[in-house]
Amino acid sequence: QVQLVQSGAEVKKPGASVKVSCKASGYIFTDYVIHWVRQAPGQRPEWMGWINAANGNTKYSEKFQGRVTITLDTSATTAYMELSSLRSEDTAVYYCARDLVPISRGWTSDWFDPWGQGTLVTVSS
Amino acid sequence: EIVLTQSPATLSLSPGERATLSCRASQSVRTFLAWYQQKPGQAPRLLIYDASNRATGIPARFSGSGSETDFTLTISSLEPEDFAIYYCQQRSDWPRAFGPGTKVDFK
Numbered sequence: 406q407v408q409l410v411q412s413g414a415e416v417k418k419p420g421a422s423v424k425v426s427c428k429a430s431g432y433i434f435t436d437y438v439i440h441w442v443r444q445a446p447g448q449r450p451e452w453m454g455w456i457n458a459a460n461g462n463t464k465y466s467e468k469f470q471g472r473v474t475i476t477l478d479t480s481a482t483t484a485y486m487e488l489s490s491l492r493s494e495d496t497a498v499y500y501c502a503r504d505l506v507p508i509s510r511g512w513t514s515d516w517f518d519p520w521g522q523g524t525l526v527t528v529s530s
Numbered sequence: 531e532i533v534l535t536q537s538p539a540t541l542s543l544s545p546g547e548r549a550t551l552s553c554r555a556s557q558s559v560r561t562f563l564a565w566y567q568q569k570p571g572q573a574p575r576l577l578i579y580d581a582s583n584r585a586t587g588i589p590a591r592f593s594g595s596g597s598e599t600d601f602t603l604t605i606s607s608l609e610p611e612d613f614a615i616y617y618c619q620q621r622s623d624w625p626r627a628f629g630p631g632t633k634v635d636f637k
Contacts, residue, residue, distance in 0.1 A: 449617060450566075450574060452626040466625040500573055505585075515621035516564050518585055520573035 407431040409501050409521035416527045422489040425524045427501030434482040435459045438504040438513045441475060441486040442520075445497040453499075455515075456484060459508050491528045498523040532556055534618055534629035542637040549605040551632045553618035558598045562622040565594055565603045568631075569614045577616075578603065608634070 412426040427439060441453040454465035456475040463475050474487045484501055502517035533556040543549055553563065561581035566574035576585040578594035581601060591606040605612055613636060618629040 449628040449630050450619075451628070468625065502573075505576070505579060514579070515626050516576060516579040516619075517566075517574070518576035518579075520575070523573055 407503065407519055409503065409519060411499075411501060411521040411524045414525040414527070416529065417491050419492055419528060419530055421491050421528075422487055423491060423526050424485055424487040425499050425501075425526070427484045427486070427521050429482045429484070429503070432503075435479060436507045436509065438508060439475075439477075439484040440502045440504060440515075440517055441473075441484075441499065442502055442517060443497040443499045444523075445494070448497075450500075451497075452515075453486070455504070455513065457508060457513075458484070488526075491526075493528050496526065496528045498525050500524075531625070532559060532620055532623045532627060534620060534627060536616075536618060536629040536632045538632060539630070540633045540635060542635055543608055544637050545608050545610055547608050549603075549608055549612070549634055551603040551605075551616055551634075553596075553601040553603070553629050555599045555601075555620060555622075557623075559620040559622035561597050562620055563594075563596070563601050564619045564621070565592075566617045566619065566628075567612075567614045568617065574617060605634075 408430045410428045435458045438455045440455040442450045444450045456463045476485045502520040505514040505516040505518045537552045565578040568574040582594045615631045617631045
């Protein structure tokens with residue numbers, strides 16, 4: 406079955422960076438786009454960006470442009486999301502999610518299914 | 531930027547009852563709308579995409595309808611495991627965005 410397993414919780418100081426991993430299994434890794442979505446406590450989910458696992462192309466939300474970097478290690482079937490210049494407002498659960506449709510369709514659906522279990526990132530001095 | 535609003539904020543119902551949740555977009559999203567279910571401590575789960583298509587493994591009691599700016603998620607007969615928060619999400623414009631959610635809780 407398709408599974409996305411994320412790295413463990415992190416505690417960071419303001420101004421630091423965090424890198425979260427997302428290990429995929431149960432499907433051909435390079436056949437799908439991987440998205441990153443975060444959810445602050447008690448808030449709605451917020452889309453951050455995606456990476457095309459076939460070619461490494463990325464698209465980021467303007468809100469995070471310049472602070473977020475999404476990368477791949479295709480040999481390890483793992484995607485990574487790094488967020489820099491952390492502030493307290495970045496405290497959230499960070500999720501990776503696979504796109505619903507394969508890249509071979511020629512477009513991303515931007516529907517998220519399935520999701521990883523989430524990684525809590527706490528930013529505190 | 532398209533803004534999604536959801537109503538009601540909380541829906542208090544009993545098992546077996548019908549749930550009707552609304553999502554409204556600030557401008558047309560055509561049928562580029564999805565619904566997700568989220569239970570405490572869990573990731574969201576895709577229920578409905580493209581306004582009315584059930585995702586794989588989603589029971590038939592969940593249905594979606596609507597287009598342009600007004601959408602509805604209907605749960606025909608609530609099961610105990612359906613008490614959760616439901617979010618709508620649009621993919622018509624950037625950034626992809628979610629609504630604030632509707633909590634379905636026990637009456």
